[in-house]
Amino acid sequence: MRKMERAHCTSNDGPAIAAQLRALVGRKVAVLGHVRPDGDCIGSQLAMTRCLLALGADAVAVNEHPVPRNLKGFVADTPFLLPAEVADLEERVIISVDCAAEKRLGLGPRARISKVDMNIDHHISNERFALNNYIYADACATAEVLGCLFLDQKLPLDKTSAQALYVGISTDTGQFRFASTSARSFELCCQLMELGADPAVAARELYENEPFSKIALLRAFLDSLRFEFDGRFCVGILPEEIWESTGAEREQTEGMVDYARDIEGVQIGALLEYRKDSVKGSFRAKDAAMRVDLLAAKFNGGGHACAAGFNCEMPPEQFYPAMIVALREAFESDSNHS
Numbered sequence: 424m425r426k427m428e429r430a431h432c433t434s435n436d437g438p439a440i441a442a443q444l445r446a447l448v449g450r451k452v453a454v455l456g457h458v459r460p461d462g463d464c465i466g467s468q469l470a471m472t473r474c475l476l477a478l479g480a481d482a483v484a485v486n487e488h489p490v491p492r493n494l495k496g497f498v499a500d501t502p503f504l505l506p507a508e509v510a511d512l513e514e515r516v517i518i519s520v521d522c523a524a525e526k527r528l529g530l531g532p533r534a535r536i537s538k539v540d541m542n543i544d545h546h547i548s549n550e551r552f553a554l555n556n557y558i559y560a561d562a563c564a565t566a567e568v569l570g571c572l573f574l575d576q577k578l579p580l581d582k583t584s585a586q587a588l589y590v591g592i593s594t595d596t597g598q599f600r601f602a603s604t605s606a607r608s609f610e611l612c613c614q615l616m617e618l619g620a621d622p623a624v625a626a627r628e629l630y631e632n633e634p635f636s637k638i639a640l641l642r643a644f645l646d647s648l649r650f651e652f653d654g655r656f657c658v659g660i661l662p663e664e665i666w667e668s669t670g671a672e673r674e675q676t677e678g679m680v681d682y683a684r685d686i687e688g689v690q691i692g693a694l695l696e697y698r699k700d701s702v703k704g705s706f707r708a709k710d711a712a713m714r715v716d717l718l719a720a721k722f723n724g725g726g727h728a729c730a731a732g733f734n735c736e737m738p739p740e741q742f743y744p745a746m747i748v749a750l751r752e753a754f755e756s757d758s759n760h761s
């Protein structure tokens with residue numbers, strides 16, 4: 424295996440991390456991710472678990488929630504288990520990947536573990552809840568951290584892991600579009616391809632295998648789009664009855680809000696899920712200056728400057744006017760600054 428040519432996040436810590444992983448030979452290990460796992464979480468858990476198995480550890484990947492349907496095809500023979508399926512979770516060395524806060528490990532795993540031994544992540548907000556914390560906010564994905572580490576330290580990285588790490592990087596960078604995408608990300612993906620990663624196969628699994636219920640949900644969302652503030656804000660609304668009429672699952676709203684944000688002239692896009700007495704939603708901005716995290720915070724939510732979500736105990740007919748008031752403040756302070 425080639426070494427990475429470019430200096431990167433784990434250049435300094437790599438030998439120490441590798442030594443800790445190699446010392447797990449013969450030990451029982453659980454590799455945890457975060458609740459509602461995404462491509463980077465599953466890809467990172469998968470590669471870490473397979474690496475440890477190849478080193479001779481008894482490793483399993485454990486998640487509060489099952490592997491999402493569009494990621495199942497990448498798992499192959501990797502042991503992904505729910506907490507209830509791991510009788511000896513209490514006895515295992517715990518490694519968490521891609522998880523920014525201890526509570527994001529989920530109630531199931533947290534009820535069974537007393538400490539986290541190693542925490543590897545790329546979220547700047549990581550709460551450093553483990554005994555050993557390796558956080559690299561300059562990496563586009565946890566999969567990038569692990570890919571660089573495994574290649575540099577000559578740790579086991581098979582074809583299944585190469586594909587899963589590629590999936591983690593391509594999904595966490597919005598298919599190599601976000602500002603976090605670096606020359607190093609591409610250099611790593613080049614090496615992952617040499618190890619057997621296949622972007623076309625990955626894309627087919629990820630994006631070209633959608634259940635029709637998801638497209639029906641998207642159609643309803645697009646039909647509902649409306650504009651406020653002279654086209655600077657675009658919002659789509661999913662009513663409570665939509666789940667029954669389309670047969671869609673709630674997790675299938677993933678990525679839908681982007682359609683509202685992506686429209687020419689729109690600065691903030693939103694997706695609202697109306698329930699009887701509450702509203703769940705997400706905001707997306709093109710520019711971090713819009714600070715949609717502060718907007719979401721007004722409705723019991725939070726997140727990043729460009730991407731935030733909330734779950735607000737307020738009936739929809741009260742919520743909408745309250746949201747308009749909050750947006751007016753956001754847009755007014757934006758025009759003052761520009």
Ligand SMILES: [Mn+2]
Pocket residue numbers: 463464521545563564565595
């Ligand atoms: Mn990630």
